Structures are given as C-alpha cells and as structure tokens.
Amino acid sequence: VEPVSMAIAIGAVSALTGFLSYSKVHCRFTECCEEQHPFSASALKLDLEKKLFGQHLASEVILKAVTGFRNNKNPKKALTLSLHGWAGTGKNFVSQIVAENLNPKGLKSKFVHLFVSTLHFPHEQQIKLYQDQLREWIRGNVSACGSSIFIFDEMDKLHPRIIDAIKPFLDYYEQVDGISYRKAIFIFLSNAGGDLITKTALNFWRAGKKREEIQLKDLEPVLSVGVFNNKHSGLWHSGLIDRNLIDYFIPFLPLEYRHVKMCVRAEMQARGIAVDENIVTSVADEMTFFPKIEKIYSDKGCKTVQSRLSFH
Numbered sequence: 011v012e013p014v015s016m017a018i019a020i021g022a023v024s025a026l027t028g029f030l031s032y033s034k035v036h037c038r039f040t041e042c043c044e045e046q047h048p049f050s051a052s053a054l055k056l057d058l059e060k061k062l063f064g065q066h067l068a069s070e071v072i073l074k075a076v077t078g079f080r081n082n083k084n085p086k087k088a089l090t091l092s093l094h095g096w097a098g099t100g101k102n103f104v105s106q107i108v109a110e111n112l113n114p115k116g117l118k119s120k121f122v123h124l125f126v127s128t129l130h131f132p133h134e135q136q137i138k139l140y141q142d143q144l145r146e147w148i149r150g151n152v153s154a155c156g157s158s159i160f161i162f163d164e165m166d167k168l169h170p171r172i173i174d175a176i177k178p179f180l181d182y183y184e185q186v187d188g189i190s191y192r193k194a195i196f197i198f199l200s201n202a203g204g205d206l207i208t209k210t211a212l213n214f215w216r217a218g219k220k221r222e223e224i225q226l227k228d229l230e231p232v233l234s235v236g237v238f239n240n241k242h243s244g245l246w247h248s249g250l251i252d253r254n255l256i257d258y259f260i261p262f263l264p265l266e267y268r269h270v271k272m273c274v275r276a277e278m279q280a281r282g283i284a285v286d287e288n289i290v291t292s293v294a295d296e297m298t299f300f301p302k303i304e305k306i307y308s309d310k311g312c313k314t315v316q317s318r319l320s321f322h
C-alpha cells in the first residue's frame with residue numbers, strides 16, 4: 011500500500027472513531043435520538059402487571075402491539091393505538107408506562123410529545139391553522155427523530171378534521187416528502203366509547219361472568235364502529251378508521267371498588283406511607299359508584315384517589 015493512501019485511510023478511521031466517541035460523550039450530556047433505545051418486553055410486561063389494575067385487555071394488547079412493533083426492524087407503518095374508556099381508568103397512566111419503557115426519560119423526553127385538545131386546539135374556527143401546525147410539528151420532529159412518540163389526549167374534544175390532517179404520516183408510505191414515519195408511535199386517548207365498554211362489562215357482570223372473561227373480540231369491533239359514528243369522538247367519519255390506519259382500539263374497563271382500593275394502596279406506597287387498610291377503605295368508600303342500583307363501577311375511576319388520600 012502506498013504511503014499516501016495509507017495516511018488517508020488512517021486519517022479517515024481516526025476521524026470516524028473520533029466522531030463516534032464524540033457523539034457518545036455528547037449524548038451523555040444532551041438527549042440524543044437513538045433509533046433503538048434498549049427495549050425489554052419482560053420489563054414492560056412486569057410494569058403493566060404490577061402497576062396497571064383491572065385492565066387485562068389493555069395490558070395484553072399494549073404489550074403485544076409495542077413488543078411486536080419494536081422487535082420489527084422494518085415496520086411498514088407507524089404504530090397507531092387508540093385508547094378508549096371512562097375517566098380515570100388508566101389511559102394517561104399507561105401511555106406514561108409505555109413512554110418510559112421506550113425512552114428512559116419517558117414523558118420528559120424531547121422525543122415524546124403530548125397534545126391536549128383543549129389546550130393546543132381550543133378554537134373551532136382555527137381548524138385550518140391547527141392542521142398546518144400539527145403537520146409541520148410532526149414532520150419536524152420525525153425528521154429529527156424517527157422513533158418519536160406522539161400522544162393525543164382528549165381526542166373526544168378534538169375537531170374530527172384536525173386528526174385527518176396527519177393521515178399520510180400514519181399510512182403505509184415508505185416516505186412522505188423524504189421522511190419516513192414508519193418508526194413513530196401515535197397514541198390517541200379518548201372517553202368516547204366508554205359507554206359501550208361499560209355496557210359490555212355490565213352485561214358480563216349481570217350474566218354472572220367474570221370481568222377477565224371479556225375478550226378483545228367482544229369490544230374492539232363495537233368500539234371502532236361506535237367511535238366512527240360518534241360525532242364527538244375526534245374520529246367521526248375519520249379517514250384513519252376508514253383506511254384501517256388505527257392498528258388497535260384498546261378498551262379500558264370501568265374500575266370496581268377493589269381496583270380503587272388497589273390504587274389507594276399503590277399511592278400510599280408511592281408516598282412511602284405504611285399501608286393502613288382503614289384508610290384504604292375510607293378513601294374507597296368516599297368514591298361514587300354506578301349504576302345507581304348495583305353501584306359497581308367508580309365514576310371517576312382512580313382519578314381522585316391521590317387528592318382524597320391527602321385528607322386522611
């Protein structure tokens with residue numbers, strides 16, 4: 011090998027090594043987009059089992075969907091999950107668990123984005139502007155980090171045309187204007203369909219069947235049709251449903267008295283207080299339950315447990 015080529019080769023290798031070690035050090039100080047943060051399906055499974063109460067369907071589907079997506083080196087489209095259920099049943103909570111399992115900084119990561127309808131898209135007459143802003147925001151963020159996560163809370167309060175603006179990003183295209191969206195994750199949270207889920211859960215209860223016997227096939231089709239036909243679901247007549255771009259409709263069941271108690275215990279443990287069963291019972295007793303006669307399900311799920319516990 012002639013000396014000049016050798017010198018160039020050595021120079022190139024050391025420049026590359028230098029760059030790699032620089033970026034390693036750099037990423038220690040600022041957050042970098044790593045396409046593949048180490049992901050452990052068993053850690054996610056354990057988290058769901060330990061932390062999420064009374065949601066056997068949501069746990070199962072979320073674990074399957076996220077694991078399958080992350081283990082696929084070449085997904086054909088972005089992962090799109092639509093979470094439905096009554097208030098306080100764990101939709102935001104589970105999004106946080108998923109975000110933390112995919113990204114060490116969880117919701118605080120600059121690659122995880124939360125949109126809240128009433129906060130970010132409050133005015134009916136600004137739909138066109140919101141559509142443009144949303145498209146730009148997602149395009150910019152996915153070009154900076156392909157594996158970005160976008161969470162849309164309060165979908166039921168979103169004008170249905172807004173979300174259709176991002177339809178091309180959720181489709182099977184390899185690239186849209188030079189950007190691939192295939193490694194991104196979109197999570198929609200909504201109360202829409204909560205009434206349908208409760209109805210099914212109640213039917214099982216009244217038939218003397220266990221809650222855990224409810225299967226996804228008992229709910230998913232009802233949910234997708236119900237949400238499509240519901241003017242206040244954010245997905246009313248949406249092209250996302252029409253074109254089958256939502257991978258999973260995930261039902262969150264209404265929580266029972268025993269689940270509320272589990273939430274109180276978890277909250278006490280999180281605060282480092284010894285679990286006192288008298289307090290657990292009195293916090294759970296303060297919650298209100300429906301339907302009027304049977305009083306099975308907590309109407310706020312576990313939502314006010316934290317603030318109520320502070321009064322004991």
Ligand SMILES: Nc1ncnc2c1ncn2[C@@H]1O[C@H](COP(=O)(O)OP(=O)(O)OP(=O)(O)O)[C@@H](O)[C@H]1O
Pocket residue numbers: 061062063064065095096097098099100101102103104199200201265273311312313
């Ligand atoms: N199934 C659950 N298992 C464990 N904790 C729960 C569950 N559901 C709710 N919680 C607790 O209650 C808090 C509020 O729940 P969360 O914000 O996830 O409800 P949500 O379903 O998103 O409600 P909303 O539709 O009103 O936004 C959570 O931070 C969590 O502490």
